[in-house]
Amino acid sequence: xxxxxxxxxxxxxxxxxxxxxxxxxxxxxxxxxxxxxxxxxxxxxxxxxxxxxxxxxxxxxxxxxxxxxxxxxxxxxxxxxxxxxxxxxxxxxxxxxxxxxxxxxxxxxxxxxxxxxxxxx
Amino acid sequence: xxxxxxxxxxxxxxxxxxxxxxxxxxxxxxxxxxxxxxxxxxxxxxxxxxxxxxxxxxxxxxxxxxxxxxxxxxxxxxxxxxxxxxxxxxxxxxxxxxxxxxxxxxxxxxxxxxxxxxxxxxxxxxxxxxxxxxxxxxxxxxxxxxxxxxx
Amino acid sequence: xxxxxxxxxxxxxxxxxxxxxxxxxxxxxxxxxxxxxxxxxxxxxxxxxxxxxxxxxxxxxxxxxxxxxxxxxxxxxxxxxxxxxxxxxxxxxxxxxxxxxxxxxxxxxxxxxxxxxxxxxxxxxxxxxxxxxxxxxxxxxxxxxxxxxxxxxxxxxxxxxxxxxxxxxxxxxxxxxxxxxxxxxxxxxxxxxxxxxxxxxxxxxxxxxxxxxxxxxxxxxxxxxxxxxxxxxxxxxxxxxxxxxxxxxxxxxxxxxxxxxxxxxxxxxxxxxxxxxxxxxxxxxxxxxxxxxxxxxxxxxxxxxxxxxxxxxxxxxxxxxxxxxxxxxxxxxxxxxxxxxxxxxxxxxxxxxxxxxxxxxxxxxxxxxxxxxxxxxxxxxxxxxxxxxxxxxxxxxxxxxxxxxxxxxxxxxxxxxxxxxxxxxxxxxxxxxxxxxxxxxxxxxxxxxxxxxxxxxxxxxxxxxxxxxxxxxxxxxxxxxxxxxxxxxxxxxxxxxxxxxxxxxxxxxxxxxxxxxxxxxxxxxxxxxxxxxxxxxxxxxxxxxxxxxxxxxxxxxxxxxxxxxxxxxxxxxxxxxxxxxxxxxxxxxxxxxxxxxxxxxxxxxxxxxxxxxxxxxxx
Numbered sequence: 001x002x003x004x005x006x007x008x009x010x011x012x013x014x015x016x017x018x019x020x021x022x023x024x025x026x027x028x029x030x031x032x033x034x035x036x037x038x039x040x041x042x043x044x045x046x047x048x049x050x051x052x053x054x055x056x057x058x059x060x061x062x063x064x065x066x067x068x069x070x071x072x073x074x075x076x077x078x079x080x081x082x083x084x085x086x087x088x089x090x091x092x093x094x095x096x097x098x099x100x101x102x103x104x105x106x107x108x109x110x111x112x113x114x115x116x117x118x119x120x121x
Numbered sequence: 122x123x124x125x126x127x128x129x130x131x132x133x134x135x136x137x138x139x140x141x142x143x144x145x146x147x148x149x150x151x152x153x154x155x156x157x158x159x160x161x162x163x164x165x166x167x168x169x170x171x172x173x174x175x176x177x178x179x180x181x182x183x184x185x186x187x188x189x190x191x192x193x194x195x196x197x198x199x200x201x202x203x204x205x206x207x208x209x210x211x212x213x214x215x216x217x218x219x220x221x222x223x224x225x226x227x228x229x230x231x232x233x234x235x236x237x238x239x240x241x242x243x244x245x246x247x248x249x250x251x252x253x254x255x256x257x258x259x260x261x262x263x264x265x266x267x268x269x270x271x272x
Numbered sequence: 273x274x275x276x277x278x279x280x281x282x283x284x285x286x287x288x289x290x291x292x293x294x295x296x297x298x299x300x301x302x303x304x305x306x307x308x309x310x311x312x313x314x315x316x317x318x319x320x321x322x323x324x325x326x327x328x329x330x331x332x333x334x335x336x337x338x339x340x341x342x343x344x345x346x347x348x349x350x351x352x353x354x355x356x357x358x359x360x361x362x363x364x365x366x367x368x369x370x371x372x373x374x375x376x377x378x379x380x381x382x383x384x385x386x387x388x389x390x391x392x393x394x395x396x397x398x399x400x401x402x403x404x405x406x407x408x409x410x411x412x413x414x415x416x417x418x419x420x421x422x423x424x425x426x427x428x429x430x431x432x433x434x435x436x437x438x439x440x441x442x443x444x445x446x447x448x449x450x451x452x453x454x455x456x457x458x459x460x461x462x463x464x465x466x467x468x469x470x471x472x473x474x475x476x477x478x479x480x481x482x483x484x485x486x487x488x489x490x491x492x493x494x495x496x497x498x499x500x501x502x503x504x505x506x507x508x509x510x511x512x513x514x515x516x517x518x519x520x521x522x523x524x525x526x527x528x529x530x531x532x533x534x535x536x537x538x539x540x541x542x543x544x545x546x547x548x549x550x551x552x553x554x555x556x557x558x559x560x561x562x563x564x565x566x567x568x569x570x571x572x573x574x575x576x577x578x579x580x581x582x583x584x585x586x587x588x589x590x591x592x593x594x595x596x597x598x599x600x601x602x603x604x605x606x607x608x609x610x611x612x613x614x615x616x617x618x619x620x621x622x623x624x625x626x627x628x629x630x631x632x633x634x635x636x637x638x639x640x641x642x643x644x645x646x647x648x649x650x651x652x653x654x655x656x657x658x659x660x661x662x663x664x665x666x667x668x669x670x671x672x673x674x675x676x677x678x679x680x681x682x683x684x685x686x687x688x689x690x691x692x693x694x695x696x697x698x699x700x701x702x703x704x705x706x707x708x709x710x711x712x713x714x715x716x717x718x719x720x721x722x723x724x725x726x727x728x729x730x731x732x733x734x735x736x737x738x739x740x741x742x743x744x745x746x747x748x749x750x751x752x753x754x755x756x757x758x759x760x761x762x763x764x765x766x767x768x769x770x771x772x773x774x775x776x777x778x779x780x781x782x783x784x785x786x787x788x789x790x791x792x793x794x795x796x797x798x799x800x801x802x803x804x805x806x807x808x809x810x811x812x813x814x815x816x817x818x819x820x821x822x823x824x825x826x827x828x829x830x831x832x833x834x835x836x837x838x839x840x841x842x843x844x845x846x847x848x849x850x851x852x853x854x855x856x857x858x859x860x861x862x863x864x865x866x867x868x869x870x871x872x873x874x875x876x877x878x879x880x881x882x883x884x885x886x887x888x889x890x891x
Binding site: 133134135136137138139141142174175178179180181182197198199200201202203234235236237238239240241242243245247250252253254255 | 286287289290291324325327467468469470471472473475476508509510511546547548549550551552563564565566567568569570625626627628629633634635665668669699701703707712715716719722723725
């Protein structure tokens with residue numbers, strides 16, 4: 001390491017590894033992981049999100065989880081929260097749908113209205 | 122043995138404190154003997170009285186044999202306020218020795234020390250390098266039993 | 273490919289370790305393995321998070337959930353409920369007055385705090401250089417080395433107004449300027465980590481929790497004054513701090529942040545760790561220097577100041593750990609930003625260690641000028657139980673105590689000094705109404721007598737005399753004039769002692785006399801300790817109305833001085849009583865009272881004895 005630019009490179013990489021602790025997050029994905037969500041495959045859904053995001057190197061997207069959301073009939077349920085935009089809730093998710101949401105919504109900024117079950121709070 | 126320990130350090134006076142630490146930690150009875158002082162004196166070409174001066178100045182060194190496990194109970198005000206005197210009483214009964222003494226089986230030496238800097242969890246004691254906090258009489262009994270069992 | 277979606281930060285400061293944090297960490301590894309979730313969670317050991325009283329504590333990101341008093345048995349539930357199902361475990365959260373505080377930022381303990389030196393403590397993994405860099409680490413060093421001259425650095429320090437956090441509050445830039453101006457072939461910079469003040473543990477926590485910050489602060493200082501070598505003098509009681517700083521030095525060297533020609537600036541620097549061996553006086557800078565040189569840690573008179581003639585006779589700056597801890601942030605955010613916090617004469621923030629009879633013991637950082645009331649009652653959560661606040665001892669054995677009337681005093685160097693106390697290193701020992709101030713003062717004096725190096729006579733002999741007087745006051749033999757004698761001795765010792773230890777050692781006694789003179793007088797004139805702490809100035813008494821005659825007290829009395837029967841109830845023979853308190857502890861109906869003052873029987877007995885002695889002397 002010899003310059004401030006070298007340091008900056010290391011910093012950016014390290015920040016990426018620490019993003020769970022806050023920092024530069026554009027979109028937060030909240031997976032409902034209540035008993036019924038897990039029974040309907042919420043863990044698979046979350047795993048797929050994590051894999052897709054890592055594969056695309058999307059450093060500003062954060063995946064987190066929450067408990068039962070009270071939409072049992074539509075489990076697994078996922079919220080996409082983007083700053084300054086209404087929250088989008090997707091229902092009946094599965095790994096294939098996740099891949100599409102990642103491409104369409106997260107990368108290209110187009111809500112996948114076919115899967116969306118609610119918008120706003 | 123002492124020669125080998127000395128040889129790990131450059132023969133400079135400022136290494137004296139390290140050599141003393143090393144010799145004391147390596148000795149099964151955790152102390153610096155007069156033979157050790159003699160060896161250090163030759164190695165560092167320092168008079169023995171200088172070495173004794175340093176040795177007796179710092180409270181962590183001992184010139185007399187001690188036990189396998191050194192218990193150092195903090196006697197500072199924050200621990201005192203939280204009842205370290207009860208812990209001391211308990212340790213004395215448990216071990217059957219007073220402060221500065223070693224148990225007959227050579228397993229423990231009971232010492233008091235200045236602040237250990239873990240005041241948020243007072244009362245505190247240190248056994249060898251491990252710190253034990255939020256002590257109660259029951260907890261102390263438990264800790265001592267565990268160490269006894271280990272040996 | 274990373275599937276990690278949880279950062280589990282376990283506080284592994286010495287406090288939480290002493291409460292069992294490492295066992296919990298092991299348990300997490302086991303349980304995660306069992307649930308096949310090892311690849312979903314980052315387990316990170318951090319430095320001290322602050323609220324030691326809640327230990328072991330942990331924070332779970334991304335939500336920032338704060339758990340306290342976690343035991344190995346709770347781990348299964350945390351993993352299966354929180355990690356797997358996303359349902360945080362409410363019963364482990366902080367609950368106060370029927371409110372639950374789930375997220376760390378909401379916990380009242382953290383509310384009034386502004387963290388500068390402690391910024392990363394409890395947030396990053398102290399053993400990871402990358403994590404330190406992620407928080408902006410070494411940016412200040414890089415900028416300073418590539419864009420500023422040494423004099424610029426000293427000027428920036430001057431503008432920030434930073435004052436030494438070790439105790440004296442001496443402006444840091446003055447020391448730096450002196451060594452900067454001193455042309456010498458070799459200069460040294462020393463980090464004073466011989467933290468010995470009872471009740472202070474911020475230096476340990478900083479070294480353990482954010483070692484790179486201290487190293488960076490030291491290097492900026494070294495560049496400013498032209499020192500190429502640095503020493504960390506750490507007390508041997510802090511093995512973890514020693515390990516962490518050694519590791520930080522090795523990592524920085526590996527990365528090229530330390531060593532030859534750092535940031536291509538031509539500046540080279542190397543540092544090593546030196547340890548003490550248990551001597552409080554080595555916190556004094558000249559004593560510390562002698563200790564590094566392999567001598568007894570005796571202080572020497574100043575001048576010459578270390579800035580002119582220090583380690584091995586070379587110009588040397590000795591700065592405290594917390595002082596260094598502030599420096600990287602000052603250079604990253606600017607002197608203006610720093611001096612906008614705190615008070616005019618004491619800018620910035622200060623780390624305090626809260627201990628004693630206070631609810632939230634631990635490490636906190638607040639702007640200078642924060643009142644004692646905010647510090648003790650808002651951040652510290654107030655007193656334990658229904659007890660009342662009586663006094664607070666600031667600055668350890670060198671400081672003085674303050675009372676209820678000072679609660680609205682803003683804490684800064686000057687205002688504390690005016691009131692007979694001092695900042696010291698920031699130890700705050702809170703005491704409730706059950707504490708005897710004479711006894712507390714004696715306790716501090718005992719500490720200083722023990723730690724006096726013995727070199728100069730005012731400290732060696734004078735303190736011993738003060739202790740002897742305190743001893744007789746607390747054992748019922750105090751005399752008229754003792755208070756004045758203590759004051760006279762105290763003032764001369766303060767003036768005549770060679771180093772800070774002796775100069776400040778009388779403070780606890782002088783300040784308790786100033787604010788609790790009535791307690792001293794009661795001890796001397798009435799032979800009574802109203803708090804019943806001084807064993808010789810109180811006695812035990814059995815309340816006949818409450819006594820059920822069970823004989824438990826008599827059977828547990830080592831002095832065999834309790835007699836009686838079921839019918840007549842029991843009685844303590846005061847003259848023989850050794851006041852061990854066994855009877856008080858074992859009485860099943862709490863019929864035994866502690867009563868202030870010496871019992872009349874004992875007084876009569878003593879009079880009898882002294883008559884006998886006088887009789888012999890007359891013969």
